[in-house]
Amino acid sequence: MPHDWNRLLQTTTERLAGLVDDADPAAPVPGCPDWCAADLVEHVGGVYQWAAHVVRTGDPEVHPVPAPTDLGELPVWFRGHVEELVRVLTGTDPDQETWTFGRGRGTAGWWTRRQTLETTLHTFDLLDSQGRAGEWDVPAPLAWEAVREVVTLFYPRQLRMGRIDPLPGTLLLTPTDLDDEPVAVGDGRPVVELNAPAGELALLAYRRRTSDDPAAAALLALGLTP
Template identity: 30%
Template sequence: MDTSAYLKAVVEQTSTFADWVHDKDATAPVPTCPEWTLADLVDHVGSVQRMVSMLVGERMTEPSKAFEGYVPGPADSGQWRAWLNDGAAEATQAFTSVTDDTPVWDPSGAAAGVPFWSRRLLGEACVHRADAASALGTRYELAPDLAVEALEDWLDTMTSRGYWENRPGFADAMRGDGQTLHFHATDAPGEWVARREPDRVALERTHTKADVAVRGPAAELLLVISRRRPLEAAPTLEVHGDRALFVHWIEHMDWVTG
C-alpha cells in the first residue's frame, strides 16, 4: 500500500470506530487495555492522529512541539464522532502536503519518516478498533489485506532499533541466540520471520523453517500478536513447533496501550 491508500483506510477505520463509540458511556472499561476507560481510548486515537498531523504537516525533525500539542478529546461522548472524524481528515490533509521522502521525525531509529507514520496510523486505527469492540461487546472484523498491513506495522515497530533501545525490559526479554518465529497469514499475502539475537530482533519477510510457526487468518494473527485476543481463544490459529517460544513472545509484546 502507498501513503494515499493507508490514509484512505485510516479514514474508513476511524469512521467505523467513531460510529461505535459515539454517545457511549465514557467510563466503560476497555478489557484489552485494562488501565483505560472508553474515554481514554477515544482520547488516545484522536489525539495521536492530531499529533502525527502536526509532525508531518509541519515537517518536524524533532518531536517535542508535537508532544506538547497533545489535544485531549471532548468530555461529552456525544461529540466524539465528529471529533474523531475531524482528526482523520486533518491527518489526510497533512500527508497530502508532503512526499514520502520529506524529512520527518519518527521513533523507529531508521529515519522512516512519512511512510512510517502513514502505516502507523493505520495500525493504530485497526488495533484500537479491536479495543473498542472489546469494550462495547461488538463483533470485530477486518479485511485480510488491512490486517496484513496492521501486522506489518506492529511487527516492524516492535522489532525496530528505536523500540529496542527505549524499552529495556522488552530488550532483556527478547534477547536470544537465534531462536526464530514464523508468522504466516493464510488469507492474504503476508509472512514474517522474527529472529531473536543478542542485540536486536531481526525481522524478515520470507518463508522458512523456524522454531515455531503460527498460521491463520491475518485478523486473528493480529489480535493474538497484539494481545487483543488470548491464544487459547483463537482456534483458527495453528501453532507448530515450540509453542512456549510463541507464548513468551506474546507475553512480552508490552506495547498494549501505545
C-alpha cells in the same frame, strides 16, 4: 498489490469516528485494562494530533489538546482531530521527509501507514469495549501489514529501548488466508509456529488474544509491542 494508504486512512478513521458517536464512554477496554472507552478515544485523538503536527512541522514535540471533560462532547472533539489528520496526511506528498519514531528521519507516507494501522487496532479495542468484537472485520492484507509492522518496527524498538529482553525462542507467523511468506520474530530456539488468519495473528501479536499453544502464548506474553 500496493495499498492505497490515503484511502485506507480515510475509511478506517471514518469508521472509528462513527463508532465513537454511539459508544458508551464509561465501558472498560479489555485490551487496555486501565482504560475506559473515553480514555481510548482521548489516546487516539492525541496520537492523531501528534502525527499531524509532525508531518506539518517535522518536530516530534507537541502538546495535544485534551479531550473535553464533558464526555457528551467527545465525539465532536474526536471527529475534529480525525478530519485534521486526514487533511494533513492526504494533502502532503508521501515522499516528503519528516521525523519518524524508531527511524529518526522518514517520510510523511510512513505516518499515513502508521496511523491507518493504529486506527485498525484501536477500532478492535473500541468494539471490544462495547461487546461487539465480532464486528471487527479487517481485510487480511491490512491485518498482515499490522503483523509485519510488529516484526519490523515494534519488536526491534522494544529491544532497543530496553523494555524487553530478546525472545528466548522464535515465533514463526504464517497467515493461513494469504499466500505471503511467514515472518519470524526473534532468532532463538525453539522455533514456535503459529498458523492462523492474518487478523487473528494481529490480535495475538498485540496481546488482544491469547494463543492456545502454551509455548507461543509464553513468547507473546513477553511483549512484542508497547
